[in-house]
Amino acid sequence: MVSKAEPETGVRMTTDPHDSEITVLAAANGLTIPSEFRAGVRTNLELLRSYGALIEGLELPDRLEPAFRYEP
Amino acid sequence: MSGLEQRTVALAASVRKGERSARDLAVKALADIESRDGSYHCVTRLLMQRALEAAERVDRLVLQGRDPGPLAGVPFGIKDLFDVRGEVTTAGSKVLANDPPATQDAVVVAHMIAAGAIPIALTNMDEFAYGFATINAHYGNTRNLHAPERLAGGSSGGSAAGVAARMFSLGLGSDTNGSIRVPASLCGVWGLRATQGRLSVEGSYPFVPSLDTVGPFADSAGGLKACFEALCARPLAEVDVSSLRIARLGGWFGENMSAPMQTAIDTLSMALGATDVVEIPEVARARAAAFVISASEGAGQHLGRLRTQAGEYDPAVRDRLLAGALLPSTLIFQAHRLRHWFRDRMHEAFAKTDILLAPALVGEAPRFDQPEIEIGGKMVSARANLGLYTQPLTLAGFPVLTVPMKVPGLPLGAQLIARPGREDQLFALAEKLETDGLAEARLI
Numbered sequence: 001m002v003s004k005a006e007p008e009t010g011v012r013m014t015t016d017p018h019d020s021e022i023t024v025l026a027a028a029n030g031l032t033i034p035s036e037f038r039a040g041v042r043t044n045l046e047l048l049r050s051y052g053a054l055i056e057g058l059e060l061p062d063r064l065e066p067a068f069r070y071e072p
Numbered sequence: 073m074s075g076l077e078q079r080t081v082a083l084a085a086s087v088r089k090g091e092r093s094a095r096d097l098a099v100k101a102l103a104d105i106e107s108r109d110g111s112y113h114c115v116t117r118l119l120m121q122r123a124l125e126a127a128e129r130v131d132r133l134v135l136q137g138r139d140p141g142p143l144a145g146v147p148f149g150i151k152d153l154f155d156v157r158g159e160v161t162t163a164g165s166k167v168l169a170n171d172p173p174a175t176q177d178a179v180v181v182a183h184m185i186a187a188g189a190i191p192i193a194l195t196n197m198d199e200f201a202y203g204f205a206t207i208n209a210h211y212g213n214t215r216n217l218h219a220p221e222r223l224a225g226g227s228s229g230g231s232a233a234g235v236a237a238r239m240f241s242l243g244l245g246s247d248t249n250g251s252i253r254v255p256a257s258l259c260g261v262w263g264l265r266a267t268q269g270r271l272s273v274e275g276s277y278p279f280v281p282s283l284d285t286v287g288p289f290a291d292s293a294g295g296l297k298a299c300f301e302a303l304c305a306r307p308l309a310e311v312d313v314s315s316l317r318i319a320r321l322g323g324w325f326g327e328n329m330s331a332p333m334q335t336a337i338d339t340l341s342m343a344l345g346a347t348d349v350v351e352i353p354e355v356a357r358a359r360a361a362a363f364v365i366s367a368s369e370g371a372g373q374h375l376g377r378l379r380t381q382a383g384e385y386d387p388a389v390r391d392r393l394l395a396g397a398l399l400p401s402t403l404i405f406q407a408h409r410l411r412h413w414f415r416d417r418m419h420e421a422f423a424k425t426d427i428l429l430a431p432a433l434v435g436e437a438p439r440f441d442q443p444e445i446e447i448g449g450k451m452v453s454a455r456a457n458l459g460l461y462t463q464p465l466t467l468a469g470f471p472v473l474t475v476p477m478k479v480p481g482l483p484l485g486a487q488l489i490a491r492p493g494r495e496d497q498l499f500a501l502a503e504k505l506e507t508d509g510l511a512e513a514r515l516i
Contacts, residue, residue: 026398029375029397029398031375031382031394031397033382040387040391041394044391044392044394048364048367050360052360055364055410056403064409064412065409065412067412068282070269070282
């Protein structure tokens with residue numbers, strides 16, 4: 001699926017839109033994900049996105065603060 | 073034989089009285105692990121020298137008439153994410169295997185040794201604690217002592233299975249999404265996820281810093297309590313167990329159980345008089361938030377190495393971490409807001425009760441060759457869904473004790489949940505369940 005590489009950016013261009021998306025997202029974080037890792041990464045990303053949809057499906061008050069620190 | 077026929081409290085008492093030698097116990101335990109662990113992979117390294125040093129110190133104190141500590145001579149296993157002086161902390165990985173050895177013990181390891189316990193071995197785990205199975209591409213898979221073709225659970229599987237095998241009486245583990253509660257349930261031993269922040273994580277390799285906890289496994293309810301008191305370095309208050317109000321968690325926690333788990337939970341509920349059912353809203357979203365926070369923070373922890381050494385990670389863990397690195401930051405922010413909201417709902421659930429009862433897992437340990445289980449009428453990943461009932465509770469940070477229910481067949485665990493800081497209530501009920509014959513660690 002890899003059609004060409006652009007060595008000056010490290011971003012690989014692909015013809016598969018999902019693969020392209022992973023390439024772009026990874027590059028934004030300084031990552032290059034080899035083709036042999038892609039299927040596993042995509043499966044996990046899809047799972048995480050399904051959880052993301054659940055999280056965003058709950059309307060929360062604007063003034064509810066995030067609980068980064070644990071305070072029982 | 074390991075010499076661990078006695079359970080923790082009785083064993084420590086016999087060492088304290090000078091009836092048994094801590095050194096003899098340590099030598100037997102080390103030899104037993106060497107002879108039996110090849111089939112189970114509970115242990116990754118023996119701590120021969122540290123064990124003998126600690127045991128000789130205990131024997132010397134007994135001989136001098138001094139107090140060797142409440143866990144005198146009791147061997148314990150240590151998940152290989154805790155620093156142990158002189159040992160490399162690998163966290164189940166190869167990428168850390170060339171790190172320098174730790175220069176001091178993790179706080180909980182130091183507390184155990186100060187209480188007279190004997191560090192006997194480092195134990196197997198999912199790489200970087202990211203898994204529920206103790207399936208490790210580098211160090212092997214830990215097998216369930218009760219059915220070696222089945223998972224021991226994880227990620228602290230080596231510590232749980234080692235207690236079930238009587239290789240050591242107590243184990244240290246960590247629990248971010250269920251890594252103590254899942255293997256405790258599948259291996260048939262006692263386990264505790266303490267209130268978030270109650271036990272020190274200093275000297276442990278982090279997985280998800282905002283959700284990580286550490287805690288013990290034990291061969292008995294009394295042993296679990298004694299171990300927790302040692303880890304806190306202070307005794308717990310006595311609790312009148314007859315005053316505790318107990319209810320059962322319904323909704324999410326009442327669905328999808330296997331027939332044996334349903335029967336076991338029904339039986340335990342009835343014995344406890346837990347007729348009231350409490351439902352917590354939005355449990356699926358709470359679990360989702362725990363999942364997303366874990367993937368994101370885990371990825372952040374490893375981002376530098378993922379850029380240069382991703383191929384050296386366990387493939388299953390690597391793909392989870394890489395996927396976590398691709399999530400938008402706004403989602404993590406929302407997940408932490410949901411965490412706040414869900415914690416408030418958990419506090420409301422305790423308005424009229426002191427202890428909530430729930431299954432630890434949907435059923436018995438899956439087989440290694442069984443990649444999927446049925447949940448909600450759909451076939452889903454067995455490994456990812458072992459935390460179905462543990463992971464949502466993680467988000468709230470409340471203490472949870474895993475009870476090995478007395479059942480026929482393979483081990484099944486229940487979760488007892490209390491308000492933050494009320495481990496004393498959990499231990500009081502656990503000891504009563506053991507005394508009444510409703511729960512018992514299943515040791516081989």
